[in-house]
Amino acid sequence: xxxxxxxxxxxxxxxxxxxxxxxxxxxxxxxxxxxxxxxxxxxxxxxxxxxxxxxxxxxxxxxxxxxxxxxxxxxxxxxxxxxxxxxxxxxxxxxxxxxxxxxxxxxxxxxxxxxxxxxxxxxxxxxxxxxxxxxxxxxxxxxxxxxxxxxxxxxxxxxxxxxxxxxxxxxxxxxxxxxxxxxxxxxxxxxxxxxxxxxxxxxxxxxxxxxxxxxxxxxxxxxxxxxxxxxxxxxxxxxxxxxxxxxxxxxxxxxxxxxxxxxxxxxxxxxxxxx
Amino acid sequence: xxxxxxxxxxxxxxxxxxxxxxxxxxxxxxxxxxxxxxxxxxxxxxxxxxxxxxxxxxxxxxxxxxxxxxxxxxxxxxxxxxxxxxxxxxxxxxxxxxxxxxxxxxxxxxxxxxxxxxxxxxxxxxxxxxxxxxxxxxxxxxxxxxxxxxxxxxxxxxxxxxxxxxxxxxxxxxxxxxxxxxxxxxx
Numbered sequence: 001x002x003x004x005x006x007x008x009x010x011x012x013x014x015x016x017x018x019x020x021x022x023x024x025x026x027x028x029x030x031x032x033x034x035x036x037x038x039x040x041x042x043x044x045x046x047x048x049x050x051x052x053x054x055x056x057x058x059x060x061x062x063x064x065x066x067x068x069x070x071x072x073x074x075x076x077x078x079x080x081x082x083x084x085x086x087x088x089x090x091x092x093x094x095x096x097x098x099x100x101x102x103x104x105x106x107x108x109x110x111x112x113x114x115x116x117x118x119x120x121x122x123x124x125x126x127x128x129x130x131x132x133x134x135x136x137x138x139x140x141x142x143x144x145x146x147x148x149x150x151x152x153x154x155x156x157x158x159x160x161x162x163x164x165x166x167x168x169x170x171x172x173x174x175x176x177x178x179x180x181x182x183x184x185x186x187x188x189x190x191x192x193x194x195x196x197x198x199x200x201x202x203x204x205x206x207x208x209x210x211x212x213x214x215x216x217x218x219x220x221x222x223x224x225x226x227x228x229x230x231x232x233x234x235x236x237x238x239x240x241x242x243x244x245x246x247x248x249x250x251x252x253x254x255x256x257x258x259x260x261x262x263x264x265x266x267x268x269x270x271x272x273x274x275x
Numbered sequence: 276x277x278x279x280x281x282x283x284x285x286x287x288x289x290x291x292x293x294x295x296x297x298x299x300x301x302x303x304x305x306x307x308x309x310x311x312x313x314x315x316x317x318x319x320x321x322x323x324x325x326x327x328x329x330x331x332x333x334x335x336x337x338x339x340x341x342x343x344x345x346x347x348x349x350x351x352x353x354x355x356x357x358x359x360x361x362x363x364x365x366x367x368x369x370x371x372x373x374x375x376x377x378x379x380x381x382x383x384x385x386x387x388x389x390x391x392x393x394x395x396x397x398x399x400x401x402x403x404x405x406x407x408x409x410x411x412x413x414x415x416x417x418x419x420x421x422x423x424x425x426x427x428x429x430x431x432x433x434x435x436x437x438x439x440x441x442x443x444x445x446x447x448x449x450x451x452x453x454x455x456x457x458x459x460x461x462x
Contacts, residue, residue, distance in 0.1 A: 010362070032359075032361065032367040032369075033361055033362060034359035034360065034361045034362075034367050034387045035359055035367050035369045035371075038359065038369070038371075038383070038386075038387070039371070075369065075370060075371045077370055077371055077372055218370045221340045221356075221367065221368045221369065221370065222367075222369070224341075225341055228341075248370075249353075249355075250339065250340050250353055250356060250368050251340065252339070
């Protein structure tokens, strides 16, 4: 019977995070500690690292491995139309309001491999708003953005996504949006015509435009409170008056200094900027 | 007596009935928090805390991210997120890959809690049909905490506590009738 003790200490996690900041400019020091430590331990065991020293050396000296490290310690689990009720509110309430504008600018922050970006494109298309919309989909990680820009997702997921789509108020045959290509579903090019995939690091980069809708779902949960407040201020700086901010199911604006400027859509994690 | 700083209860198929029997018998002034991680279908969020709060005088609530872990409360892990415990005794939520086909995974909570509360942690694994929680109990062993399982003979689905008994060092094996008294005496 072997007793399990973690192979990396909290102090060693701090060392790795300090290295990343010093050598690569990636700042993970404001991330929730338990979560990032689990990610690091997972990769350490997945890649069968021989010792902490070897693991650290590789991250600091092998650019290819460093990229893998960043990809693996950030969480890139996502779905199309995840939380269908949320997307139904986007479809029925938020986007029709924005549809009265001559031009719609949307920022999807932390877009990962792009499943939500294509979901939003589909809704915009069905509302006849795609032609006058632009969706900036950003992530800190260039590898996931590369995947996102291909618009290809596992065929095995399509049954689930189709169910989500219908629950979110989708009106078409979901399979009309992609062509099956062996194990992959390739989404129609029209859907990505208004998507701009680009790197942006919420921790270190500034506001780059003004938007009427910002979505950032299940990203803030990985940040400590101070970093959450900082990022929410960045969103506030990037959102027009009467614009909307959408967060994940378990995230909230409530404890943030910007919350007095916002009014929540009842029962949803969507806030409207009222100042 | 201060021998317990936190109790984490994990379970899957057949565990809800156990909770419904045990919760009403708990002292309302427990000196530690109880965190409940049970597998359930995504989308049934609000029902479980409501159901359980009707059975106890302790405050029952679903966990919010970054919330402090306070004594005398019963916290329910939300569906479709992993619940982690931070060194500063707050909760973190995590939407990473499922573990043992489960999110929430009992292992994730047991393992992070083991490192935080160490020998003052008690983890109780109930009835269930997969092996989630077993690695977590091994971590609890490693950090000096107390590993407890439901007596497989009393479990609707014995697999989970059985696997724990095979792979981890179990400090106590409890029948359903003995659980409330055991928990009350930890206070």
